[in-house]
Amino acid sequence: EDKVVQSPLSLVVHEGDTVTLNCSYEVTNFRSLLWYKQEKKAPTFLFMLTSSGIEKKSGRLSSILDKKELFSILNITATQTGDSAIYLCATYNTDKLIFGTGTRLQVFP
Amino acid sequence: DTEVTQTPKHLVMGMTNKKSLKCEQHMGHRAMYWYKQKAKKPPELMFVYSYEKLSINESVPSRFSPECPNSSLLNLHLHALQPEDSALYLCASSQESGLANTDTQYFGPGTRLTVL
Numbered sequence: 001e002d003k004v005v006q007s008p009l010s011l012v013v014h015e016g017d018t019v020t021l022n023c024s025y026e027v028t029n030f031r032s033l034l035w036y037k038q039e040k041k042a043p044t045f046l047f048m049l050t051s052s053g054i055e056k057k058s059g060r061l062s063s064i065l066d067k068k069e070l071f072s073i074l075n076i077t078a079t080q081t082g083d084s085a086i087y088l089c090a091t092y093n094t095d096k097l098i099f100g101t102g103t104r105l106q107v108f109p
Numbered sequence: 110d111t112e113v114t115q116t117p118k119h120l121v122m123g124m125t126n127k128k129s130l131k132c133e134q135h136m137g138h139r140a141m142y143w144y145k146q147k148a149k150k151p152p153e154l155m156f157v158y159s160y161e162k163l164s165i166n167e168s169v170p171s172r173f174s175p176e177c178p179n180s181s182l183l184n185l186h187l188h189a190l191q192p193e194d195s196a197l198y199l200c201a202s203s204q205e206s207g208l209a210n211t212d213t214q215y216f217g218p219g220t221r222l223t224v225l
Binding site for chain 2: 034036041042043044045048088090096097099100101102
């Protein structure tokens with residue numbers, strides 16, 4: 001059965017800390033992995049990763065994919081309270097996005 | 110512009126009511142999706158439309174009826190719902206769908222549905 005597993009489930013840090021969120025996957029016909037940030041409502045797109053070893057970067061956020069070991073990490077440096085959210089990892093299997101359960105990140109001042 | 114809009118934002122309905130959720134995108138995307146999300150859970154796929162045709166129905170009960178009137182619009186008709194159907198209903202769109210798809214799905218803000 002296809003699955004996406006994220007860890008940790010929950011993370012509490014102080015502003016300025018660096019965090020690493022993990023996503024491992026087992027899907028048939030893997031094609032891409034996506035990271036989303038969900039605050040109160042809609043998941044907002046962060047990154048799509050298709051190639052192993054190539055880091056995607058946007059400001060303080062970066063992500064990398066390892067297709068051999070079947071995982072991805074999302075790094076957030078110098079965290080801010082606005083980074084508090086649920087971070088969702090998802091992979092495509094045929095037509096469908098399969099989501100992990102998410103990591104809830106709380107950043108305190 | 111990567112905006113997907115959904116109306117209404119909130120909906121409260123009784124178990125005998127009929128209501129509809131609406132979703133719209135103007136990005137020229139040819140694939141549109143309905144997801145259901147319960148509290149503290151990830152989104153669960155319900156339906157996929159590709160080029161205005163239903164391509165995936167994830168064994169959703171018939172009290173949920175999707176409709177794609179044109180390539181920009183997606184509706185979800187609700188009838189005789191149960192209290193356990195209360196959830197956030199998310200619409201998403203992507204450029205394409207299908208076996209070779211790797212496109213990003215862009216989500217709308219969702220409709221928070223409460224069934225009494």
